[in-house]
Amino acid sequence: MLNPQWLRTFAALAELGNFTRAAKRLDLTQAAVSQHVRHLEDALGLLVIRRPRAIELTPAGHALLDYCDAVKQARQRLDARVSSPAEEAGEIGLITPGGIGLALFPLMLEWQAQHPQSRIRHCFAPDPEVLDAVLTNRYDLGIVTFEPDDTRLTARRFLQEPLELVVPAGATVRAWSDLQALGFIDHPDGRAMAKRLLSRRFRKNAGIGDLPRNGFSNQIAHILEFVARGLGFTVIPRYARVAFAQQDKIEVMECGSPVLETSWIIHRAEWPLPERCARAVRYLEERMKG
Template identity: 65%
Template sequence: MLNPQWLRTFTTLAELGSFTRTAERLQLTQAAVSQHLRHLENELGLLAIRRPRQLELTPAGNALLAYCAELDLADKRLRLRLSGADAESGEISLISPGSIGLALFPMLLALQQAHPGWVVRHRFAPDPEVLAAVLQNQYELGLVTLKPDDARLSASHFTEEPLELVAPAAHAEIHEWADLERLGFIDHPDGQAMASRLLSRRFPGSPGIHTLRRQGFSNQIGLILEPVARGLGFTVIPRYARSAFPRQDDIAVVECGPPVVDTLWLIHRSEWPVSNCAARAIDHLRERFAKPDAAR
């Protein structure tokens, strides 16, 4: 790597065109200025032609001058980023469960439209993958349903998300277990666990979700409600996944009494602060999710 002091001497010499004035500005001797230039030329070849009262850069000298300008810009960008002053450019990387992700992603895109210097990178993943990705610095931010107790992670309350029993709009009258038996269950990766938690409160003493006929299965969060909308069965799903479904008129949320609610925790590495643009994005998202219409 080229010595930064030599490069500083060279750029000053190229600007002033004089060994004497360069030495005065940098508080060096003229011999030191000549020595710095000689060191660079030993590495890179002839950089400047000394003429009476004039210094002319060679093509190699002009290339080195352009390189020094790039280094200066890179240094300024780094200092801005580390100081947190560069809030108008950067990446917002977030990994989250699918349901909340369906609500988050359009909000993140709106933020990117408002801040063209931002880049959004989002991934859907279950809790274990979210934790691993944040710990390995693959994503700066994550959302999980269980608060981690790892000292390397900072966790704060983000929002709450109730579970919902969703049935076809034409079969929304569900009053007893037999009504569910007639419909059948549309399953998904978390379907059995979610349905057990919710239905045990709505129908205490029932034989359990495992006794119901399984009418379908999907591991794509955005498609789980498609068979429900077509009248093929019911499911239990988080509210944000239900609210993101485009054909709301074809489905109905069935009242189940006391809500079963999951808390969503925002996590990031605790050893260092989040980037400036990520902090601004978090504030905006918290404000959006605090509004009643965040998930309808």
């Protein structure tokens, strides 16, 4: 690799055409300028022909000057990317669980429409995949349903949403036996959510493992399809239920005091979150509160 200082010296010499002027601009001795050029010529061959009043670049010298220009431009692009946090242009990568993701996705589309220089990349995934995607820098932002303790991540509360017991329209649930008769529609977080919610209403019979499992889907949009067809009940966050198109075919059963699911927004802790991402997060928070 060519020493960056030697390249700066050569570029100044090529521009000014004189060792003395190049040394003065760079605050070096003339001997130091000559030494830098000699190091480059040891690596690349003859670069400069010394004339009494000026210098002349050889073909190799012209090639090196083009290289110096390319390095300078690359450094300018790098500086622009790392030192301009307010830059709006660029991608915003967001990975979320399905329920909250269904609510956020149309809002992210609104954000992109208002900020055409931003490009949204969104993925649905369960908590473990969200953590891995953010830790491996595949996504700028993630949302998880628990506060991670990994010191490589910054996490803060994003949203709280209640869990809901959702049954087919017209179904009656008064006792644990009614749930057994309906059967449980499971999903990746289904049993954990069901245990948390149902223990409030059915304190003596919250054994989720005793319920027949009538279906499973890892696609949040498909879970309520089972319920709408009368194939069972499920427990999901409210935003996932609200996003379902066939509200007339499902019902939410009262389960007493709310059981809240807390969402945490995460990003890498070792470097600042790009301002375009931070602004998008503030927008989402404001819209979700509204």
